[in-house]
Amino acid sequence: MGKFTDDPSRLISKHDVGLIQLEDAIRLFLEKRYLSAITLAGAADAIFCGLIEASGGKAPADATWMEIEHVRSLGFPLGGTITKKEAFKQWNDTRNRLKHHNIEKDDSILEIFEIDEAYNWIERARYSAKILDIEPCNIFDFDSRVISWFFLGGED
Numbered sequence: 001m002g003k004f005t006d007d008p009s010r011l012i013s014k015h016d017v018g019l020i021q022l023e024d025a026i027r028l029f030l031e032k033r034y035l036s037a038i039t040l041a042g043a044a045d046a047i048f049c050g051l052i053e054a055s056g057g058k059a060p061a062d063a064t065w066m067e068i069e070h071v072r073s074l075g076f077p078l079g080g081t082i083t084k085k086e087a088f089k090q091w092n093d094t095r096n097r098l099k100h101h102n103i104e105k106d107d108s109i110l111e112i113f114e115i116d117e118a119y120n121w122i123e124r125a126r127y128s129a130k131i132l133d134i135e136p137c138n139i140f141d142f143d144s145r146v147i148s149w150f151f152l153g154g155e156d
Contacts, residue, residue, distance in 0.1 A: 015134065018047035022125045023136045029122060030138075030145060034114035035098060041121035042095035048128035060127055061091060095121060119146060 001008070021044035028037040049059035058066070065087065071078040079087065089096075094117045097110055122142065129135065136142075 014047050014051060015132065018044045018051070018125075018129065019134055019136060021047070022122070022129060022134075023138055025118075025122055025125065026136055026138045026142045029118050030141060034118040035112075037118040038095055038114070038121045039098050041118070041125045042092075042099075045121065045125035045128050048125060048132055048134070052128060052131055057131065060124070060131070061088060119150070 021040045025037045025041035025044060028034070028040065049061070052059050065084050068078050068087075082090075094112055097112075126136070126139065
């Protein structure tokens with residue numbers, strides 16, 4: 001019994017939580033609710049990355065950083081002198097600014113390319129999901145929208 005209802009608790013796998021969040025992020029993107037799509041896709045990606053790591057794999061961002069370090073070890077200054085911590089902070093900046101407010105660092109106004117960010121976060125979560133053989137049921141709708149809109153110049 002819950003605190004506010006007589007409903008029983010629900011047992012749900014993290015796999016399913018991530019999938020539901022990604023599908024909801026896609027639905028919100030299609031409804032032009034980009035800010036919420038960003039945070040939900042980011043949450044889904046975090047779950048998928050945790051599951052990847054729990055199974056002994058490397059999360060995509062960590063794998064990307066390893067490639068950067070490899071290229072740097074060959075003498076190519078890929079990314080300049082940015083550190084792993086700085087890169088991850090930059091990669092996650094928009095999602096984190098939407099989720100948190102630091103009174104000492106943040107303004108009360110955000111400048112965000114919300115469509116771009118929502119697209120990128122959904123693609124990040126999608127890639128992490130794919131590593132786990134997870135595919136959202138509405139991915140075709142997402143692909144149809146973005147391919148037509150972004151890449152073929154179709155009207156939305």
